[in-house]
Amino acid sequence: MTAADAQRPLHREVRGGRARFPWSRLLSPPLISLAGLIALWWVSSLAQPRHILPTPFDVLGEIWRITIVTGELWAALQISLVSLLIGGGLALVIGVTLGVLMGAQRTVEHALDMYVIGLYVAPVSALTPLFIFWLGIDLAPRVATVFVFAVPQVIITCFRGARSTPRTHIQVARAFRASNREIFTKVIVPHEIPYIVTALRLGLGQAIKGMVLAELLVSTTGLGLLLNTYSQLFDTAALIAVVLILMFIGVIGTALVARIETAITPWRKSP
Amino acid sequence: MPDQLVKLSVEGLHKTYRTKRPRDTFVRRLMPDLNSQTIEVVAIDDLSLEIRAGEFVSIVGPSGCGKTTALRIMDALVPADGGRVLINGTEVTAPRPECGFIFQDFGLYPWRTVTANVEFGLELRGMPATQRGQQARKYINLVGLEGFESHYPHQLSGGMQQRVGIARTLAIEPEILLMDEPFGSLDALTRRIMQFELLRILDSQRPTTAVFVTHDLEEALLLSDRVVVMTRRPGRCKEIVDVPFPRPRGEEVIDSSDFIELRRRLWESLREEQVGVTDEAPAS
Amino acid sequence: MRTRIISLVVLITAWWAGSAVAGDLVLPSPATTLGRFIDLMVEGRLSLALGIGLNALAVGGGMAVLVGVPLGILLGVRRRLGSAFDFYFSALYVTPFSAVAPLFVLWFGIDAGSRMIFIFFFTLPQIVIVCYQGARSTPEGLIEVARSFQARPRDVFFKTILPFEVPFIFTALRLGVGRAVQGMVIAELLISATQGLGFLITVYSATLDIGAVLAVILFIMMLGIVASMLVQRIEDAIAPWRHGVTTSGEASGA
Numbered sequence: 001m002t003a004a005d006a007q008r009p010l011h012r013e014v015r016g017g018r019a020r021f022p023w024s025r026l027l028s029p030p031l032i033s034l035a036g037l038i039a040l041w042w043v044s045s046l047a048q049p050r051h052i053l054p055t056p057f058d059v060l061g062e063i064w065r066i067t068i069v070t071g072e073l074w075a076a077l078q079i080s081l082v083s084l085l086i087g088g089g090l091a092l093v094i095g096v097t098l099g100v101l102m103g104a105q106r107t108v109e110h111a112l113d114m115y116v117i118g119l120y121v122a123p124v125s126a127l128t129p130l131f132i133f134w135l136g137i138d139l140a141p142r143v144a145t146v147f148v149f150a151v152p153q154v155i156i157t158c159f160r161g162a163r164s165t166p167r168t169h170i171q172v173a174r175a176f177r178a179s180n181r182e183i184f185t186k187v188i189v190p191h192e193i194p195y196i197v198t199a200l201r202l203g204l205g206q207a208i209k210g211m212v213l214a215e216l217l218v219s220t221t222g223l224g225l226l227l228n229t230y231s232q233l234f235d236t237a238a239l240i241a242v243v244l245i246l247m248f249i250g251v252i253g254t255a256l257v258a259r260i261e262t263a264i265t266p267w268r269k270s271p
Numbered sequence: 272m273p274d275q276l277v278k279l280s281v282e283g284l285h286k287t288y289r290t291k292r293p294r295d296t297f298v299r300r301l302m303p304d305l306n307s308q309t310i311e312v313v314a315i316d317d318l319s320l321e322i323r324a325g326e327f328v329s330i331v332g333p334s335g336c337g338k339t340t341a342l343r344i345m346d347a348l349v350p351a352d353g354g355r356v357l358i359n360g361t362e363v364t365a366p367r368p369e370c371g372f373i374f375q376d377f378g379l380y381p382w383r384t385v386t387a388n389v390e391f392g393l394e395l396r397g398m399p400a401t402q403r404g405q406q407a408r409k410y411i412n413l414v415g416l417e418g419f420e421s422h423y424p425h426q427l428s429g430g431m432q433q434r435v436g437i438a439r440t441l442a443i444e445p446e447i448l449l450m451d452e453p454f455g456s457l458d459a460l461t462r463r464i465m466q467f468e469l470l471r472i473l474d475s476q477r478p479t480t481a482v483f484v485t486h487d488l489e490e491a492l493l494l495s496d497r498v499v500v501m502t503r504r505p506g507r508c509k510e511i512v513d514v515p516f517p518r519p520r521g522e523e524v525i526d527s528s529d530f531i532e533l534r535r536r537l538w539e540s541l542r543e544e545q546v547g548v549t550d551e552a553p554a555s
Numbered sequence: 556m557r558t559r560i561i562s563l564v565v566l567i568t569a570w571w572a573g574s575a576v577a578g579d580l581v582l583p584s585p586a587t588t589l590g591r592f593i594d595l596m597v598e599g600r601l602s603l604a605l606g607i608g609l610n611a612l613a614v615g616g617g618m619a620v621l622v623g624v625p626l627g628i629l630l631g632v633r634r635r636l637g638s639a640f641d642f643y644f645s646a647l648y649v650t651p652f653s654a655v656a657p658l659f660v661l662w663f664g665i666d667a668g669s670r671m672i673f674i675f676f677f678t679l680p681q682i683v684i685v686c687y688q689g690a691r692s693t694p695e696g697l698i699e700v701a702r703s704f705q706a707r708p709r710d711v712f713f714k715t716i717l718p719f720e721v722p723f724i725f726t727a728l729r730l731g732v733g734r735a736v737q738g739m740v741i742a743e744l745l746i747s748a749t750q751g752l753g754f755l756i757t758v759y760s761a762t763l764d765i766g767a768v769l770a771v772i773l774f775i776m777m778l779g780i781v782a783s784m785l786v787q788r789i790e791d792a793i794a795p796w797r798h799g800v801t802t803s804g805e806a807s808g809a
Binding site (some may be wrong): 209 | 636640647652653657660736745772773
């Protein structure tokens with residue numbers, strides 16, 4: 001092998017691969033299809049009266065109005081958010097605890113798994129009218145609904161996490177003579193953290209759905225009141241506006257938590 | 272030798288990969304699309320080879336030297352960035368019916384039985400069912416799997432699964448066999464057994480031209496007529512060693528002094544290449 | 556097994572105790588609930604409501620399957636199309652779909668047809684996403700094998716991608732059934748029905764017949780569970796080779 005061979009580069013860096021704005025991504029398929037869809041919407045709306053199919057611009061106007069001008073959406077969301085935070089918080093705390101316990105102890109698992117899977121698969125929306133009867137029409141039934149929507153998801157995700165701690169990891173710790181507490185904090189907890197974040201993401205989605213459903217059934221405050229008012233006023237544009245905003249919040253929220261998830265756990269291969 | 276027909280020839284092959292170097296701080300990981308850096312890795316640089324009809328040629332080299340990539344380019348499973356491959360004198364642009372490829376991870380279809388897997392290539396060629404069945408049975412027996420025709424892959428051991436893979440490829444009766452570390456996923460004992468099995472199977476099929484990629488020097492010497500040593504990445508042909516043991520070859524070959532001498536020679540050649548290999552970009 | 560039985564006994568005992576404490580009006584005892592359940596069955600109200608609900612479920616859910624499976628596979632196989640449209644289905648999936656109900660009432664009214672459409676759009680994203688991910692995750696190795704045997708694109712699709720997809724289709728069906736039942740209940744609660752199981756809940760709540768409410772709710776929940784289990788059984792029977800398919804752990808929520 002010659003000296004020249006020994007110095008042959010293994011790789012070379014491509015110029016211009018650094019943080020430039022990816023203009024070409026504006027022409028990406030999703031954005032093109034979005035533009036197409038909006039165009040289709042606009043064309044169809046021209047033939048329809050405003051209370052059946054408002055134009056994209058009507059809806060845009062409504063979005064502007066309810067967010068910036070009157071701010072009524074934020075006011076409603078603030079009220080709704082309380083039930084989300086309380087119910088979701090409870091679901092997280094109780095769910096993580098139960099999930100990890102079930103993963104760690106077979107007895108606990110066998111005692112509870114029927115109910116968890118039952119709640120996971122069954123249409124829990126059927127429970128909300130019952131909650132309304134038992135707990136009134138204020139905050140409580142909404143919190144209860146958010147809770148039962150989110151908790152099965154959190155439990156199952158954390159259960160999977162606890163169950164999946166690789167035996168070898170624990171055995172390595174024992175071989176280095178770690179105490180039980182050290183095993184818990186240095187092996188099980190780090191393993192569990194990504195699952196907790198995932199549980200947060202999935203549980204959040206479920207919690208929001210519970211929140212909106214409860215609001216619609218209780219319908220005296222918050223989003224529920226807003227949506228019912230718009231219905232009665234035949235303000236289709238406002239209804240569409242709310243749905244789009246909720247969709248937007250859901251997408252951004254989920255994506256953000258997913259990003260945080262991957263950033264916290266660089267040791268995981270991409271899903 | 273000089274008059275023997277050149278079955279497969281590789282001329283000036285060149286292949287480059289582009290990969291992204293990942294970012295390693297929390298904030299940069301939040302925005303991977305804007306923060307990654309593209310690097311170009313040259314996997315193969317000006318590789319040229321000639322494989323003659325009926326000969327068994329192994330390609331060995333350090334990790335990441337591009338030997339598996341080169342093999343895949345020969346069957347047009349991966350496109351080359353420069354140079355060309357000729358089979359029977361014509362350029363290769365798509366996977367050829369004359370070629371049979373055997374994969375390292377077997378690549379069996381889990382929803383097909385052993386027989387159905389072996390018949391796969393024949394099915395694609397439109398062979399009628401009864402004929403397919405006969406052909407499949409012939410090769411299932413050849414690889415020593417009679418009795419397992421109705422088994423599913425997950426019910427078989429690694430060695431048996433690879434036999435199915437071999438039977439599947441032999442069933443289409445290719446002129447050229449391309450094998451990508453076929454025994455790499457097996458344990459040492461099974462690997463040795465399979466090596467002798469392969470010798471036995473190919474002896475009954477001769478003359479088949481074969482190109483065999485491996486990192487196991489003894490395996491290469493046991494099976495081949497010639498061994499090609501590749502340099503480290505970017506890979507090109509470093510030297511070619513003749514392996515003049517007569518066929519059929521038995522177990523005594525491994526202990527002969529000529530074998531040991533050749534092995535030492537290959538090892539010396541490879542060791543020069545192993546210095547300074549990094550694992551940054553995808554392996555070959 | 557024993558733990559499960561004990562747990563069940565504990566639950567029913569707690570229920571009984573709770574009903575004794577709170578009074579039969581607020582929390583009907585298990586016996587009362589069972590009694591009301593039998594009444595409803597005998598009167599035929601339950602089967603009638605179920606029939607109506609199942610009708611919307613079958614049509615809406617069935618359409619979602621018929622449309623969703625091929626669509627998901629198509630998007631998974633054709634990368635361009637997939638990247639153009641997968642966003643919509645993910646977005647629909649994380650949206651609280653109940654918020655759409657008032658809109659549907661405005662557009663389609665409050666009859667069975669409106670609920671069918673609701674169930675259709677409610678179930679569709681679930682099915683599309685699972686089939687999409689399945690088609691996309693066909694291992695490169697298996698496709699390479701087909702290509703090395705000179706398979707045409709058509710062969711690659713029918714002999715490699717599609718068979719690999721089968722377990723995913725079953726998963727989509729199983730999750731889809733659960734989701735469709737959810738959708739049916741929500742539709743009946745929100746798209747104010749004059750018939751159906753959700754209607755029964757509303758009516759009996761209003762007349763304070765909580766025993767009946769509990770009976771209907773438990774019945775609905777059993778329905779969802781049984782439906783899922785059924786599809787799981789069918790899947791196990793048909794696909795003995797099921798290669799470690801993991802599903803995304805998402806619930807069939809609202």
